[in-house]
Amino acid sequence: MEQRVSLVTLGVRDLDAARLFYEALGWRPAPRPAEGVVFFQAGPMVVALWSREQLAEDSTVVDGGGWGGVTLAYNVASPAEVDAVIDEARTAGATIGREPAPTSWGGYSGVFVDPDGHPWEIAHNPYWTLGPDGSVTL
Amino acid sequence: MEQRVSLVTLGVRDLDAARLFYEALGWRPAPRPAEGVVFFQAGPMVVALWSREQLAEDSTVVDGGGWGGVTLAYNVASPAEVDAVIDEARTAGATIGREPAPTSWGGYSGVFVDPDGHPWEIAHNPYWTLGPDGSVTL
Numbered sequence: 001m002e003q004r005v006s007l008v009t010l011g012v013r014d015l016d017a018a019r020l021f022y023e024a025l026g027w028r029p030a031p032r033p034a035e036g037v038v039f040f041q042a043g044p045m046v047v048a049l050w051s052r053e054q055l056a057e058d059s060t061v062v063d064g065g066g067w068g069g070v071t072l073a074y075n076v077a078s079p080a081e082v083d084a085v086i087d088e089a090r091t092a093g094a095t096i097g098r099e100p101a102p103t104s105w106g107g108y109s110g111v112f113v114d115p116d117g118h119p120w121e122i123a124h125n126p127y128w129t130l131g132p133d134g135s136v137t138l
Numbered sequence: 139m140e141q142r143v144s145l146v147t148l149g150v151r152d153l154d155a156a157r158l159f160y161e162a163l164g165w166r167p168a169p170r171p172a173e174g175v176v177f178f179q180a181g182p183m184v185v186a187l188w189s190r191e192q193l194a195e196d197s198t199v200v201d202g203g204g205w206g207g208v209t210l211a212y213n214v215a216s217p218a219e220v221d222a223v224i225d226e227a228r229t230a231g232a233t234i235g236r237e238p239a240p241t242s243w244g245g246y247s248g249v250f251v252d253p254d255g256h257p258w259e260i261a262h263n264p265y266w267t268l269g270p271d272g273s274v275t276l
Binding site for chain 1: 140141142143144145147148149150163164165166168172177178179180181182183185190193196197198199200201203205206207208209210211213223226227235236243249251254255256257259261266268269271272273274275276
């Protein structure tokens, strides 16, 4: 198994509401979405929105009903960009879990939580290389 | 906010056990891991293993205690590769949630669940383009 991830699927309660949230952040779905699912081309991978109930069944797991131990992060090139993305998320209707601030590990980050309870850390990490294509290198 | 994900962090109970599981799948951590966290370079992004309790606190969420609506997928170039990865996961100690089989959407997939309850769908999707670098294009 190579070290890569092809797809991250986020389970949602209301597909249209979830799509509108990500569209409000500036994301655009793939032009021909499959029925009942929304796909976003996310750099070299895909982010999908799908019914949480169906995702649980398809994933052969029991839904714990809340957060389940997975957090996504989005890295940017400066603290000012962290501030800007957190403000975008606030405007789009996210809950701001942590306002942007310096972190214990020497970076700067904030957290927004999407309408389905999925947290995103928005981070500037001066120790990682962020490429012009958005790639992150340790 | 650009359409990309920089980092997926999986909350784990026992960091060494979780690292050993992913190493048994053939993954290799970054050479200088930070204390208490394991980073894998995963193509152009990063996958991290970290204490689930600390991740919940850092993510400003309450832990639901089980699965929480996020599933990862790993796409491969053929059904035979799906079979091979599921067998690798079985050997590494994963629970096999779904044995590989044709899917309703015209592909072929199986699911393994890692020791911390995180499901991975291993899929061959003939409608998506899988690049030689592992990138997926809708």
